[in-house]
Amino acid sequence: MQPTSSVPVLTIDGPSGSGKGTISRLVAEALGWHYLDSGALYRAVGVAAAWEGVDLDDDAAVEACARRTRIRFADAPDGEPRVLVNDQDATDQLRLETTGAAASSIAAKPGVRAALVEMQHGFRQVPGLVADGRDMGTVIFPDAAFKVFLTASARERAERRHKQLMQKGVSVNLDSLLGEIVARDERDANRAVAPLRPAPEAVLIDTTGIGIEAVVARVLAHVRGNGITP
Ligand SMILES: Nc1ncnc2c1ncn2[C@@H]1O[C@H](COP(=O)(O)OP(=O)(O)O)[C@@H](O)[C@H]1O
Numbered sequence: 001m002q003p004t005s006s007v008p009v010l011t012i013d014g015p016s017g018s019g020k021g022t023i024s025r026l027v028a029e030a031l032g033w034h035y036l037d038s039g040a041l042y043r044a045v046g047v048a049a050a051w052e053g054v055d056l057d058d059d060a061a062v063e064a065c066a067r068r069t070r071i072r073f074a075d076a077p078d079g080e081p082r083v084l085v086n087d088q089d090a091t092d093q094l095r096l097e098t099t100g101a102a103a104s105s106i107a108a109k110p111g112v113r114a115a116l117v118e119m120q121h122g123f124r125q126v127p128g129l130v131a132d133g134r135d136m137g138t139v140i141f142p143d144a145a146f147k148v149f150l151t152a153s154a155r156e157r158a159e160r161r162h163k164q165l166m167q168k169g170v171s172v173n174l175d176s177l178l179g180e181i182v183a184r185d186e187r188d189a190n191r192a193v194a195p196l197r198p199a200p201e202a203v204l205i206d207t208t209g210i211g212i213e214a215v216v217a218r219v220l221a222h223v224r225g226n227g228i229t230p
């Protein structure tokens with residue numbers, strides 16, 4: 001159980017490519033709050049397991065790997081935070097779609113999820129936290145004051161990811177990317193533990209055809225309209 005906390009939390013959940021990371025970072029910056037990229041934790045465990053040759057079918061071994069993996073977010077001069085996995089910079093590997101698929105697969109294991117709960121709660125620090133993931137509003141921060149669920153059509157999400165990867169010099173086929181994203185969403189939404197779904201009280205925002213600035217403005221209006229002033 002999470003200790004009671006008066007630190008306000010805004011949760012932003014949604015499927016891959018819905019804009020969680022982008023919107024969460026910008027909103028956190030505008031509010032002056034901390035930011036938790038929970039997907040990076042699952043990705044980091046996937047990378048650590050691959051480095052260590054852990055058998056992904058062995059639930060106990062993957063859980064043990066999740067418990068011993070050290071994950072650190074470090075600010076970088078160019079602005080994009082680096083993610084250190086067991087003290088090694090794994091940022092570029094973390095963003096690969098193959099790493100996302102591995103993360104989705106190990107994230108279905110209850111022991112792995114349990115291993116990462118405490119670390120996630122540790123990000124809840126004054127003056128506030130924006131938390132991005134799949135189960136932020138439903139499981140990790142059920143008492144969050146503000147909950148948002150972002151969606152967009154699967155094609156638009158695949159196109160966004162395609163553009164993003166191309167900009168990073170990673171060449172991928174749009175149709176296979178679309179197939180991978182749909183398969184990952186299905187696995188995330190249909191698993192038994194902490195499935196991807198909106199909290200009943202979450203504000204749903206379909207971002208298809210809506211630009212980043214407009215989405216940020218809607219999220220900020222939701223938070224500021226409910227008593228937060230920064
Ligand atoms: N509303 C939007 N309109 C257009 N592009 C967007 C929008 N939101 C995010 N993006 C772009 O889509 C890509 C994926 O966004 P990201 O924040 O990584 O999504 P997620 O964290 O949900 O997987 C990024 O390149 C981002 O700039």
Ligand SMILES: Nc1ccn([C@H]2C[C@H](O)[C@@H](COP(=O)(O)OP(=O)(O)O)O2)c(=O)n1
Pocket residue numbers: 014015016017018020021038039040042043100103104107108132133134135136184188
């Ligand atoms: N809170 C979370 C965050 C991510 N996961 C799992 C499921 C996702 O497919 C993978 C990767 O998540 P991540 O948010 O990094 O992926 P996207 O940026 O949305 O493509 O991790 C999860 O189960 N719970």
